[in-house]
């Protein structure tokens with residue numbers, strides 16, 4: 001089987017659900033279940049013996065050693081992280097704890113486990129670290145997209161802590177020979193995306209009749225990729241990636257935030273028309289995020305050239321599926337937007353108005 005960390009979060013849960021559509025190989029899914037981890041997302045697997053869920057913190061060395069000893073995975077796919085930039089601005093400590101110290105603790109446990117494997121299993125073993133394009137910092141409009149050789153220049157506590165974890169993973173390969181792979185992906189969107197992030201937050205605010213809070217001038221650019229395309233890239237790198245290499249993953253789909261929100265409003269106007277106007281009327285420009293990166297863009301030619309991976313969805317098809325999923329799954333949204341979520345929205349947005 002394989003071990004997945006953070007498999008109750010947005011991308012991890014999509015990865016787990018997709019995996020079982022294509023494989024019968026089991027998954028042991030280790031997740032702390034923070035505010036961002038939700039087992040309801042995985043309820044279709046509750047009687048599926050291929051899936052074992054273990055609630056544990058990746059920063060708990062004994063728990064990691066015990067899971068590895070018990071389930072003997074042939075690979076680890078490491079998603080678990082604190083992932084929201086705005087939260088990292090309000091409270092960076094948890095980001096350092098999970099993303100840096102947690103990844104270090106997990107790597108130590110994996111190194112000990114891997115050292116105990118026989119020669120054949122050691123050679124076949126993989127540790128795939130799921131990272132982000134945000135480690136490369138911010139691009140100007142005329143700059144070339146991030147490639148695998150772009151220097152790291154993280155600007156937020158989130159991206160700095162992810163950069164720290166990437167460096168540790170790299171060092172464990174160079175120093176100890178651990179067979180690692182790293183993916184640096186652009187912004188994802190799709191089903192089960194926690195509604196603190198731009199796309200699900202805007203869909204939810206729109207249908208609840210609330211303002212759509214666009215930071216700054218709305219011209220910050222992100223390179224959007226539908227989540228199942230990220231999952232297929234991870235499966236591709238896991239099975240065919242060259243050990244020690246990093247792969248940038250992106251959708252060749254740069255778009256300014258204001259245009260993303262405009263498209264969402266147009267889709268909602270079509271799929272859930274509201275009386276007396278367009279959802280665009282709810283758009284509200286609010287004070288910017290401190291240190292807000294201007295532009296991210298991924299050059300995904302290496303993974304395409306070496307491994308033949310390409311995204312299956314366009315932004316148009318992916319965004320339509322996403323809006324339809326949120327409209328059809330309001331019970332999921334209500335289930336994850338607990339009191340903690342309401343406190344967060346108050347913390348992040350009250351001072352912006």
Ligand code: NAD
Nearest residue numbers: 006008009010011032033034036037057058080081083188
């Ligand atoms: P998420 O916040 O939705 O989910 C994170 C999951 O990790 C949750 O289930 C949470 O409970 C779990 N977790 C957090 N701390 C933990 C700990 N200490 N021990 C065990 N589990 C813990 O995040 P996501 O958007 O699914 O991102 C997953 C990974 O992909 C992250 O490493 C992130 O940096 C990376 N990534 C995300 C994006 C994106 O657009 N969301 C893009 C590129 C890379």
Ligand code: TYD
Nearest residue numbers: 085187196197198199213214215220222257
């Ligand atoms: P986000 O989804 O938080 O992802 P990231 O910061 O990791 O790229 O934000 C995506 C973009 O949307 C980013 O430029 C910030 C902007 N944004 C808003 O304008 N308003 C919002 O309420 C949020 C959450 C994000």
